[in-house]
Amino acid sequence: MTAPSSVPARLLRSPLALCGAVLLLFLAGSALVGPRLWPYDPVTQDPGAALLPPSADHWLGTARLGEDLLAQCLTALRKSLLIGLLVAGLSTLLATLVGLTAGYVGRGVDRSLMWGVDMLLVLPSFLVVAVLSPALRDRSWLWTVLVIALFQWMLTARVVRARAVSLRRREFVTAARFMGAPTGWILRRHLVPHLVPLLVIDCTLHVGAAILGEAGLSYFGFGIQPPDVSLGTLLAVGSGSALTYPWVFLAPVGFLVLTVTAVGLLGEALRRVLDEEDGHDGYDGQDG
Template sequence: MTMQQEALEAPLEPRDPVTRERKPLSRNRLVWARLRGMPRFWVGASVFALIVLWAIIGPLAYPWGVTDRDALNMGMGPTLRHWFGTNAIGQDIYAQTMSGLQKSLIIGLLAGVGATLIAAIVGSLAGYLGGRADSVIGWFIHLLLVIPSFFILVLLSPLTRGLSWLALTFFLAIFSWMIMAQVVRNQTRSLRNRDFVRAARYMGMPTRKILGRHVLPNVASLLIIDATLGIVASIMAETSLSYFGFGVQKPDVSLGTLLADGTAAALTRPWLFVFPAAVLIILLFAISLIGDALRDAIDPTSGVNRG
């Protein structure tokens, strides 16, 4: 056998591994690859993780509770005994800030994710069914968008005073899903005529399975962004309502109630206001960084025209 024949029969392999054709990345891997190159994502995720751990572990390693009073150190500034100082009746501000942080985190997570779930279900159902069902659901969404949700929550606040903070969480989720539902509705209208959705419909697949397997996965990126930013909006809404006395009610504590209690003494005893405000600002800033990074990773063109 000649050398030329041996060369023809030998398997063809690239001389350089770099020249081998790479498989295209899936959408999830592509998004993750973009996120890994965004410093603001790592900053936001790290700060948020530290805040969550602090809210969980912080009170366990601290000797003072939310309702404990120190009669010998009433209205005192930060010390080694009371890290964030005490209020006029001797309650520890660090313990109350940790309790308020826990409450605001839970309310924000539950309300933000809950609103996104409602938007996903209502929006996809309206866009997929079309016809009269779409018109009725669309009219209802527009009606809720016209009504100012903050004032509705203020009017509903007497109903939540006799209940726990879970009632406030429920109402925050109920009045926070409409804009995202419109987006999902429009996206579903374009997806319902795709070949894979038509094939599933012709095969007799029920509506709930079509939405769960073929429609919602294609709008999952939008829902993730909405859930992240919805947490920020829910925390801000709860803080505002609690600050004006329409949200979390005593004896429960949130960052909004602490800010309300510390506003009057912001100049004479600034630690009553500064520490809860700083925790709130850092929390919202961290979640906003995560949401902003997710938006740019999922849709790289979203930040093209930003200054």
């Protein structure tokens, strides 16, 4: 198994991890603290200052009704990051439960669960969300989190299932079963620890995918609804002014690109470090 203490040391030596972590921490810190320090709030309208270009007073310019764009983007970024984290956690948890159950139990349970996964994979998720959107329009934004998470776990579940099938055949798992160890104990002690690197990488990458997914849904009016705001809603509002007042559109685009890039860099660094650790830990599958 990967030595947990060596992973942070390798990450600190990774340029990808440092760039991704610094950028992500800066963005997250700005989203959390920035709205409290910035003199403007995201909802105050000043018709006399509508559609002003970036200046010393309004660093990113103003929107159609005079709202400060930087204040809006920081508030939207906070909501988008929260959605990304919640979706990544839910989808990874669901993929782990389904994949482990299918891979370890096998037989009819495996066939039934994988049939359900395959059915969800062929469903057009965007169309399903569009159909459900009117029923969820007046509900909490947490329903958007749940809907996105329900369509983002299937491929990971298949990978977890394949890994669980491989681990189930190892000698230490077979010995534990013959000794009468409970299924839950075997899963926690022998299978889950071997899946941690995969799940960490998957969860990290799901954050970026969830942020992009939410932005796309909100852009077309199927995601976050007013008065809530996210990067997707700002993109939708600013798209009509992309050629005439480009800063209204480019400001949320910039935050979206930087956030997804930071998450992607961190996820790729984690993948490389954990793969390198697994290749040098001398693990031969004989111990639990």
